[in-house]
Amino acid sequence: MIYQESLEFLKDLAANNNREWFLDNKERYDKARENVIEFTRNLLTEMHKVDPGIDEALDPKKCVMRIYRDIRFSKNKTPYKNNFGISLPTTGLRPGGAEYYLQIQPGNSFIGGGYWMPEAEHLKAIRQEIDYNAHDLRQIIDAPEFIKLFGDFKNQEQLKSVPQGYSVDNENIDLLKLKSFVAWHKITDKEIVNKNAAGQIADVCRHIQPLNVFLRNALA
Template sequence: MIQSHTLDFLKELVENNNRDWFQANKEKYDQARENMIAFTADIIGKLHKIDPTVSADLDAKKCVMRIYRDIRFSKNKIPYKNNFGVSLPTNGSKLGGVEYYLHIQPGKSFIAGGYWMPEAAHLKAIRQEIDYNANDLKKIIDAPHFVKLFGEFRKQDQLKTVPRDYSAENENIDLLKLKSFIVSHPLKDKELMSVSAADHIVEVCSHLYPLTVFLCNALV
């Protein structure tokens, strides 16, 4: 589970996002990161049983993303992220890109999954899969429980124009115009600090799993 000191550290970081404070509180950061690594390891073991394309051998340390921001080309010079991000990639396709993502931020945490902003070749492959097997995708994203957990799948970034090789009259044009194929579910601080936090997150992921299968199949 996420310890209260981890959320407390992130709250304090928001108010003191500078190198001097961070170095003075490095021990708090190290404790928070170790909590994140342990929590991630717990999730990996449980998630592998739900989605075998998430390797049980994933290194939890490598899954927890850096808290340091790359500010070289950014106007925002704040040096640290105000959250912990965890990337849990699948290995079910040769091309990759499909993953689960855990975002820990006080009051704004969530679990997500799918494929965010695929590169051109991947996007083309996913659109082709939608064109050929749209009914399979719609059975997943229009299922009442899926909508309850994740909201309306179609309400994410779409092209303003019709994608090349497809007609505006295509009955699935709303899906074919999507730029990303992701969903997310909010997580309350209280849920994260529960002893059943990892089980709860994996349970949500189990309902996301059919979407990852569809996307991975498109990239094989």
């Protein structure tokens, strides 16, 4: 489980996002990070039951993302993220492809899955898969439980125009115009500190798993 103290650290960090405060509170950060790593270890075990494509033997430290922000090209010069991010790839630790992502942040935690903003070649392959097998994707995203958990799948980044190679009267143009293929579900602070949080998050991901399979097949 995620400890309340870990959330309190993130709240305080958001209010004091500077190097001096962080160094003075480094021990609190280390404890919070170790808590997140241990939680990730348990989450990997639960997630493997839902999606065998996740290797439960992954090093959880490698799944927990750095808290340090890259501020080189950002107008926001605060040096630290105000959340812990956990990446759960379904094909090892290689970047790019369908995965799951958990964000732990007071008042803004969520679990998500799918493929956010695929690179050009991957996007082309996914669109081709949709063109061939849109019925399979619609069965996933139109399922009542999917809509209840994640809302309207089509309500995310889309092209304003018709993608190259497809016509405006294509029966699946609403799906073909998508630029991202992501489902995400908000998690309350009360839920994230629950002792059964890892299992409950995995249960939500059970409904994302078919989407990730569809996307993985497109990229195979």
